[in-house]
Amino acid sequence: MALLEVERLQVTFRKHTLFGGRRVVRAVNDVSLHIAPGETLGLVGESGSGKSTTGRAILKLVPIESGTVRIEGQDIASVRGKALRTIRSQMQMVFQDPYSSLDPSSTIGASISEPLRVHRAMTRAQMRERVEELLELVGLRPSHADRYPYEFSGGQRQRVVIARALALNPRLIVCDEAVSALDVSTQNQVINLLEDIREKLSLSYLFIAHDLAVVRHISHRVAVMYLGHIVESGPTQRLYQSPAHPYTQALLSAIPVPNPRKRDQARRMVLQGSIPDPSNPPSGCPFHTRCPYAMDVCGQSMPQMTPIDGGGEVACHLQTSGPTLGGRCLDELTPPARQTEVLETTTARPDAVIKCVSTQPA
Template sequence: MNTPMLQAEGLRVTFPGSRRGVGRGKRSVTAVDDVSLHIERGETLGLVGESGSGKSTTGRAVLKLVALETGAVQIDGQDLTHSRGAQLRRLRRQSQMVFQDPYSSLDPSTTVGASIAEPLRVHESMSKQQRRDRVVELLDLVGLRPSHADRYPYEFSGGQRQRVAIARALALNPRLIVCDEAVSALDVSTQNQVINLLEDLRERFELSYLFIAHDLAVVRHISHRVAVMYLGRIVETGPVERIYEQPAHPYTQALLSAIPAPDPKLRGTKRIFLSGDIPDPSAPPPGCPFHTRCAHAMDICSRERPAMTPIEGGGEAACHLQTSGPRLAGQPLSATKVPS
């Protein structure tokens, strides 16, 4: 059995809260709550959810960029959670991150060539000329010219800056790349170019991606599997086609109904409008965290947190509709008679 490129189990990340009013103590916020996921070699896992659902914190947690309260992370079978010193340094080479804003993630006072060469300077014993040659090679990989190495970030378009960020992420030949909203700041045509570049690089170097995004149309295009987050927890996972064609969780169904259709008259799914906002993460509701906004909510939903249940067609969903009765027993949400 092959070892997954990424194996994360029971991740929990809590941030201290600020004081609210006179005489009140700090209320901590659990941004990631018991999240488990895995990514195979050469696979792209899309991570989706509303703003504030914990997607970006999860991405940082699997790279040890934020402190874990509980949980464990393995990259290519090696423990990252308890790694220190030289061992952590070696694991840093295998995993990199591409951030949302390509301008703020690059030093404006440094040429892009120097930014790309920085990980080589830190992790490799290379001469100045060797680093220069590697920078030129990386620029070519992402569709930029050697002369671009001597320019500054402000001289590039948003799409070109994101290509520079991708080149820097590739410098140490990583096996896992976390893309945190890597195309959300770009226009549609540039998004397509960057997505195609990422797919080409994945196939060429057998990369694994954790692709974090709120644009579900983009996620469907690039991902093999999808994980849906709500209020810090994974509520559904599965192969991309099953998730998009037969969602098993009401929250997933609502997200998918919001995907814009080229011709609204031809869209096959009626738009589902959720009532209210995401609950306060410092005081989440009891039971299923989604029950306060769910049209299918039952009495049990406000009392007990649902476990992940296997779904026909692959994946799992944390929903009492799958277990109470059971009403669905692994079937897609479209099989229920409960009105939405």
């Protein structure tokens, strides 16, 4: 049984414009995903794709328009008041900026003990003992409980935020860009800490990030999001080695190559343009305006999820129409040597395609 089940989740924001108009933005559109106990699901995509809104909707920090969000079989979309508070004790969030998510006027001991005061009937001594236990769990000293957030480095503050998220022994933690504000060495330390805690406490993570190299290291499965839609999901190894959606292929090609000897052999696919306006999304497949493989059907109808060889699903007409891939890797359709030929034969506009850039010297 899945710990978290999200089915057809939709989140819409309605804003009034300056001249009396109304702008409707569907930030999350028909998103379905699941996370098993002890599993980490990575959620990736460009800025504005709806990743953070999805994470906040799962914790019901933003209103859910439709769909279901079940934690251990209990739907939280319709519950309120004390029932919602009880369920929320099983789900916590780690935000991107640890300094802004901590009260600068309170000691970190007070910040970590706040969930205990709200949800648990504990004495002051019991709360102090629990705070010291949590600080040791995340690699800090118990004496740090009396210090203020400004006295810590960015990595230490993020450890404090993780300790606060663990206070109530939750089953699921949503990590929203939890390491993106840290330097590389500190990122590695925090990622290793999260993995150790997951194994020790049997936690599950929804790990939202831009850095696909970090996501590959920590995630069991990965979901790729574009303009409010999940366009591909599957086991990490399969998705990174055999991407089945053009958008996934482009994101993976942007990962820096650490080996200088192999860097000259790398081929990069650069996405032209930016994500369309979510208040006026394109018809059909949301990615077709930037896709080099776009066909007529791509602008007419939204592709349905199709099973992929090796596990997972993809929403792409290339798997069901035209040059049918039938769940195989996208590279089987367009080997790198034929990339230019494929671009010339597609129906995508010249100003909205993925360009294949060779890093080899001319």
